[in-house]
Amino acid sequence: MSVPLYQAKAELFRTLGHPVRIRVLELLQDGPKPVRDLLAVIDVEASNLSQQLAVLRRAGMVASHRDGPLVMYSLSTPDVADLLAAGRRILGAVLTDRDALLDELRADAVPAAGSAPAARGEAGSRTGAGR
Numbered sequence: 001m002s003v004p005l006y007q008a009k010a011e012l013f014r015t016l017g018h019p020v021r022i023r024v025l026e027l028l029q030d031g032p033k034p035v036r037d038l039l040a041v042i043d044v045e046a047s048n049l050s051q052q053l054a055v056l057r058r059a060g061m062v063a064s065h066r067d068g069p070l071v072m073y074s075l076s077t078p079d080v081a082d083l084l085a086a087g088r089r090i091l092g093a094v095l096t097d098r099d100a101l102l103d104e105l106r107a108d109a110v111p112a113a114g115s116a117p118a119a120r121g122e123a124g125s126r127t128g129a130g131r
Helices: 005-015 019-028 035-041 046-058 078-108 117-129
Strands: 062-067 070-075
Touching: 019 035, 019 046, 019 062, 019 070, 019 078, 035 046, 035 070, 046 062, 070 078
Parallel strands: none
Antiparallel strands: 062 070
């Protein structure tokens, strides 16, 4: 029995839910790299990187092959790089929207004549917590 498409998508996005995996995928956008090069850039133990690479391999997001003594990793498809780029665009749009909302909140927080100073303090504390 096959899994529903929405469940397969959820698994794909869960795979992307770890910062080391995202960093590996970002580094592999420039082309195949040996594990030692990934280790030199990503500040994790070799065993942790190995586990994260195995998760990415099982999910089909990276491919590996031997080149002499080196194990080389690459993106399994250019679509992975496209997905990362889409994530960056979405994140940029979301953060821009949040900045616009914060600007609007700050503009609304300017006290009107006779308003209580507590209202400004409350808005200021929310603004700081939102960042």
